């Protein structure tokens with residue numbers, strides 16, 4: 001048999017002191033707001049990053065290389081990849097494959113003059129066809145076989161000597177800046193692009209960093225992946241472009257998540273203290289009622305559960321208010337710096353059912369933790385002492 | 391008198407409080423039998439231990455030593471949860487300040503002890519209706535305590551005390567906070583509970599008028615029964 005104190009008793013007590021309830025829940029709502037908003041930010045950022053990936057593109061890198069910069073794909077290995085049957089054929093009967101080389105160069109920042117690392121990517125002729133999101137903003141694309149570069153939009157804005165028509169020096173030679181491009185906020189936006197063969201020669205590489213290819217059908221990825229990754233001669237990783245971008249965004253995503261979690265946990269201490277104070281006050285003003293309930297035959301455990309429930313409801317009210325507040329953030333569109341690639345990223349706060357659930361759970365937990373000691377005090381009261389408080 | 395007809399059986403009961411390392415003796419060697427169906431008034435000066443004795447009988451406080459059987463149960467042998475269940479089934483409480491839950495209606499207050507029984511909602515509603523009718527508050531079912539007079543609140547409390555049909559009613563100065571007329575009203579009601587429902591009633595009171603309504607008078611002085 002359940003010996004629970006009636007739910008209406010709990011609910012009406014919260015309603016009776018509604019100002020206190022609202023203020024306490026308000027404190028928790030703010031914490032939940034921060035908690036939810038940061039997750040929404042993370043989700044929104046990740047989604048906009050991943051959205052730039054083509055569903056039918058694959059990226060091939062050396063197994064376990066992590067980033068392209070530390071990946072080496074030998075010429076022979078690249079040749080095997082190139083001839084796989086899943087790879088689409090483009091105009092001119094050639095496979096839609098771009099064998100790419102990725103190196104770090106240093107460019108002086110415009111405002112501070114400090115030399116900063118920038119990713120330079122050498123792409124094959126199919127490189128542009130494989131990235132339909134790429135758009136030339138100014139000038140033109142580089143000519144194959146020429147010492148020419150195109151510069152991503154966010155790099156062009158931040159670095160000196162990036163204007164169309166000027167010269168950049170890296171890899172032991174001068175490069176003519178012939179154009180600026182934009183790639184919908186993806187990591188490409190903060191890269192310098194050149195002809196793959198030219199970049200390979202300048203940096204005296206005789207291997208590639210990665211191979212990007214278009215599949216005939218995205219559904220063929222598992223077969224290709226299984227074959228290439230299963231080949232002991234190759235030691236390669238095969239990923240869809242979306243997966244590849246998702247991994248690229250992981251560092252930023254983790255940073256935001258940990259920052260958000262740390263902030264929320266710190267703030268939640270304040271909110272939980274608030275809840276504890278409110279619940280201690282509730283126990284103090286209702287001491288005689290507690291004594292009466294015990295005399296009538298309600299057990300200590302019922303009292304404990306009753307007050308815990310009250311604190312949890314308090315947290316839930318805060319949680320619902322906080323999530324409601326956070327959901328308004330969905331209407332705000334934000335543009336910021338991608339700290340990993342120094343590119344501008346346009347994104348919005350994105351609310352998912354998962355975020356709603358974890359936020360409400362977080363709120364309930366705050367209530368539970370804040371209400372625990374007061375509930376224990378209520379449950380431990382002696383009946384006669386409690387009744388004397390009338 | 392055979393054990394079964396005794397509502398309360400107390401032998402050499404001792405109770406003291408400990409305050410800051412000091413022992414304050416409250417009840418010393420109380421021996422008392424109360425027959426089932428009795429209406430006892432417990433009188434005595436302030437601080438003589440009346441409430442303490444009542445609380446021990448009602449099972450909301452624990453004696454130091456002695457014997458204490460209530461409704462045939464050795465309640466000293468029960469653990470805390472068992473004692474709570476025992477109270478729910480055997481004792482009805484009437485307090486000086488009514489002790490109703492301010493956020494619950496008259497109906498819900500009376501229903502409260504029934505939540506500790508296995509009774510369904512329909513049966514509960516029926517029984518609460520009967521009890522409130524018995525105390526003359528059929529028209530105040532949905533009123534909150536703050537919307538009732540002191541006398542009416544105490545009548546709700548009496549309905550709550552009898553709702554589970556317990557053998558014993560304990561009342562600590564039930565008229566202590568009421569005017570003359572309301573007090574008479576409440577005492578009349580308690581008399582009815584005693585006579586018509588056969589409840590054993592133990593009532594602590596300072597009021598000689600109230601004590602007269604009881605059938606048996608007991609005096610306590612400095613923790614000792616004096617007659």
Ligand SMILES: Nc1ncnc2c1ncn2[C@@H]1O[C@H](COP(=O)(O)OP(=O)(O)OP(=O)(O)O)[C@@H](O)[C@H]1O
Pocket residue numbers: 385407408409414416434435436437438439440441442443
């Ligand atoms: N929790 C406690 N701690 C210490 N002493 C207590 C405690 N409860 C009661 N006492 C003492 O026990 C004695 C008896 O108290 P009790 O409440 O039983 O008296 P009473 O006869 O009901 O008095 P009154 O008529 O004023 O209600 C008093 O001296 C009181 O101070």
Ligand SMILES: [Mg+2]
Pocket residue numbers: 440441442562594
């Ligand atoms: Mg007293």
